[in-house]
Amino acid sequence: GESVGLHLPTLSVQEGDNSIINCAYSNSASDYFIWYKQESGKGPQFIIDIRSNMDKRQGQRVTVLLNKTVKHLSLQIAATQPGDSAVYFCADPRPEGQNFVFGPGTRLSVLP
Amino acid sequence: DGGITQSPKYLFRKEGQNVTLSCEQNLNHDAMYWYRQDPGQGLRLIYYSQIVNDFQKGDIAEGYSVSREKKESFPLTVTSAQKNPTAFYLCAGSAGINTGELFFGEGSRLTVL
Numbered sequence: 001g002e003s004v005g006l007h008l009p010t011l012s013v014q015e016g017d018n019s020i021i022n023c024a025y026s027n028s029a030s031d032y033f034i035w036y037k038q039e040s041g042k043g044p045q046f047i048i049d050i051r052s053n054m055d056k057r058q059g060q061r062v063t064v065l066l067n068k069t070v071k072h073l074s075l076q077i078a079a080t081q082p083g084d085s086a087v088y089f090c091a092d093p094r095p096e097g098q099n100f101v102f103g104p105g106t107r108l109s110v111l112p
Numbered sequence: 113d114g115g116i117t118q119s120p121k122y123l124f125r126k127e128g129q130n131v132t133l134s135c136e137q138n139l140n141h142d143a144m145y146w147y148r149q150d151p152g153q154g155l156r157l158i159y160y161s162q163i164v165n166d167f168q169k170g171d172i173a174e175g176y177s178v179s180r181e182k183k184e185s186f187p188l189t190v191t192s193a194q195k196n197p198t199a200f201y202l203c204a205g206s207a208g209i210n211t212g213e214l215f216f217g218e219g220s221r222l223t224v225l
Contacts, residue, residue, distance in 0.1 A: 009152070034213050034214075036216075042218055043118075043202050043204075043216030043218050044155075044216050045216070046214075049213065089154065091214075093206075093214070100145075100155075100157070100214060102154045102155040103154055104154040105153075105154055
């Protein structure tokens with residue numbers, strides 16, 4: 001079936017450095033992606049989304065890049081802070097014949 | 113404030129007992145979902161509902177049941193038939209199936225003793 005998946009289950013970065021979390025998807029028809037952040041013991045929260053007519057979208061300290069050729073997207077967090085420590089999921093809300101498909105998540109740890 | 117409200121946040125249950133998790137929303141969302149999350153894993157869909165009095169099985173519906181008698185409410189019952197019920201359960205809503213983002217509740221952690 002269709003899937004989305006992250007490349008690394010865990011990522012550790014020094015406070016102040018930039019973080020890059022990657023995600024690959026399999027459905028060529030997917031045209032909309034969402035990144036979620038989940039802090040320990042809480043529900044996921046929307047961070048940023050991107051549509052397939054864009055290859056880059058920026059938010060506050062976050063940037064999502066979409067490469068449709070290789071079916072890959074990434075979430076970049078600038079100047080990573082301790083509050084960024086969480087699990088990050090990419091999600092495809094519109095794969096054909098299915099509802100939201102979530103990747104397994106990448107746990108980001110920010111080192112002091 | 114608008115949002116998805118789940119209760120209880122923590123729940124303990126003995127083996128063989130059914131338990132019902134509450135999910136209420138005031139976002140006027142047509143679609144509601146229940147997901148299960150196990151440690152170190154992604155979200156797996158249990159059930160979803162597109163409209164009142166209608167719901168469909170997700171990927172792991174066995175041992176669970178739901179109802180959608182009101183637009184605002186989508187309770188999940190974890191039955192004794194669910195072999196491994198200890199998990200973190202997340203309820204979510206969206207404006208419609210496959211339209212836009214999901215809004216999640218804070219989750220309910222069920223532990224079977």
